[in-house]
Amino acid sequence: MKCPDQIIEWMHDYLDGDIAPDDEKRLREHLQHCSACSQHFNSLKKTVAFIQYASPLAPPADFTANVMAKLPKEKQRVRAGRWLKNHPVLTAASLFAALTVGSLFTTWNKEQQFSVSTRENVIIHDHTVIVPKGETVDGDIVVRNGSIKIEGKVNGDVTVIHGEKYLASAGQVTGDVEEINEMFDWIWYNIKNAVKAMLE
Amino acid sequence: MIMEMFVKKHIKAIQKGDQNAYAEIVELYKDKVYRLCYRMLGNRHEAEDAAQEAFIRAYVNIHTYNPAMKFSSWLYRIATNLSIDKLRKKKPDMYLDEEVSGTDGLTLYSQLPSNDASPEETVESLELQETVQRAIEKLPEKYRSVIVLKYMNDLSLQEISEILDLPIGTVKTRIHRGREALRKHLGHL
Ligand SMILES: [Zn+2]
Numbered sequence: 001m002k003c004p005d006q007i008i009e010w011m012h013d014y015l016d017g018d019i020a021p022d023d024e025k026r027l028r029e030h031l032q033h034c035s036a037c038s039q040h041f042n043s044l045k046k047t048v049a050f051i052q053y054a055s056p057l058a059p060p061a062d063f064t065a066n067v068m069a070k071l072p073k074e075k076q077r078v079r080a081g082r083w084l085k086n087h088p089v090l091t092a093a094s095l096f097a098a099l100t101v102g103s104l105f106t107t108w109n110k111e112q113q114f115s116v117s118t119r120e121n122v123i124i125h126d127h128t129v130i131v132p133k134g135e136t137v138d139g140d141i142v143v144r145n146g147s148i149k150i151e152g153k154v155n156g157d158v159t160v161i162h163g164e165k166y167l168a169s170a171g172q173v174t175g176d177v178e179e180i181n182e183m184f185d186w187i188w189y190n191i192k193n194a195v196k197a198m199l200e
Numbered sequence: 201m202i203m204e205m206f207v208k209k210h211i212k213a214i215q216k217g218d219q220n221a222y223a224e225i226v227e228l229y230k231d232k233v234y235r236l237c238y239r240m241l242g243n244r245h246e247a248e249d250a251a252q253e254a255f256i257r258a259y260v261n262i263h264t265y266n267p268a269m270k271f272s273s274w275l276y277r278i279a280t281n282l283s284i285d286k287l288r289k290k291k292p293d294m295y296l297d298e299e300v301s302g303t304d305g306l307t308l309y310s311q312l313p314s315n316d317a318s319p320e321e322t323v324e325s326l327e328l329q330e331t332v333q334r335a336i337e338k339l340p341e342k343y344r345s346v347i348v349l350k351y352m353n354d355l356s357l358q359e360i361s362e363i364l365d366l367p368i369g370t371v372k373t374r375i376h377r378g379r380e381a382l383r384k385h386l387g388h389l
Contacts, residue, residue: 012376016357043387044379050386051351054332059234059248064226067255071219167220177220 003030003037011041015048065168117142121152127163140175159189207271214262226255229272232353233279239348240283242337250286254279273362276349280363284341328389335385343378346371 010027013019019027031038114127121137123130127146131137135152140159147163150173157175158165165179180189207228213221233254238247257278258265265274336344349360357375361368 008380009376012372012379015379016372016375018357018372040383043383046389047379047383047386048351050328050332050389051336051347051382054329054352056231057235057238057244059230059251063230063234063248063252064223067226067252068219068223070252070256071222071259167223173220
């Protein structure tokens with residue numbers, strides 16, 4: 001004799017944790033008397049146990065760093081536009097800056113030497129500034145013509161001019177992180193600094 | 201609740217352009233997204249590619265994220281769709297029209313040796329891990345995604361319905377069929 005399909009549906013409702021008490025009672029009663037269904041039910045439970053206990057896997061350790069490295073860089077103009085929108089009062093300053101672009105261009109090309117604004121709690125190696133694991137730098141860091149690798153913590157802004165920043169997944173910067181590799185960035189950087197100085 | 205607040209705060213920062221805030225989001229969800237892709241694709245290398253791509257897509261499209269949905273659901277949706285796309289490219293005609301049919305089991309699997317250890321003990325063995333994964337890979341993709349989300353990612357029917365944008369009833373039916381199909385491969389072990 002073939003058992004009603006309803007029995008198997010109840011088994012699944014039971015496994016979903018979504019069965020009416022009456023149905024559960026009927027299911028139990030049926031299973032007590034029907035070895036075929038009881039076997040079916042046991043093999044379902046076993047299957048669920050197998051897939052549930054399948055061991056969790058973890059992605060490789062450099063997963064986050066790889067994702068971050070592949071993110072598209074923000075477009076310079078988008079960034080500048082957003083900055084301007086957030087600082088409407090300062091739009092006038094850009095006019096002023098436009099007048100000084102000539103001189104900025106000269107400094108952009110002139111400054112080719114590696115320099116870093118702090119030597120405290122950092123390691124300097126081959127034009128790369130390293131904030132080691134466990135170390136904390138208090139204050140802003142500006143690196144020119146070199147790169148920075150942050151494994152520890154920086155309480156302030158990080159600016160890299162003509163270079164690159166590497167942020168280890170454990171590394172932390174409380175302020176803004178900025179890379180300046182284009183004239184356009186360089187101009188904005190100077191405007192922001194000029195304006196900041198004006199406001200302070 | 202704290203987790204939700206943490207995520208909301210970070211999403212806002214990312215939408216404002218703070219890339220570093222995204223690193224923390226990736227850290228938070230990478231295990232789950234990777235696991236989802238691995239179980240869907242059955243291969244570490246492809247899973248890593250798919251999981252990375254899912255995070256990059258989520259970042260690029262962060263402005264389209266609607267906070268009415270859980271962020272994790274949105275992320276899992278991207279990862280599931282990506283995995284399904286990859287599956288389709290890999291095996292263009294193998295799963296698409298395959299239905300789980302009545303009672304005939306797959307003879308390949310009935311040849312596997314059986315043993316009497318409890319599931320917990322047996323699952324320790326790598327072979328069984330393999331067998332479980334291969335059984336999941338035999339599932340047509342529509343059953344595979346619900347089974348992976350429910351059992352590998354431990355999500356509720358409600359969340360699965362949100363992720364796949366399907367009515368709960370459909371999710372249930374697919375889980376039931378998926379379980380029946382897996383039972384034929386694993387139930388006798
Ligand atoms: Zn029966």
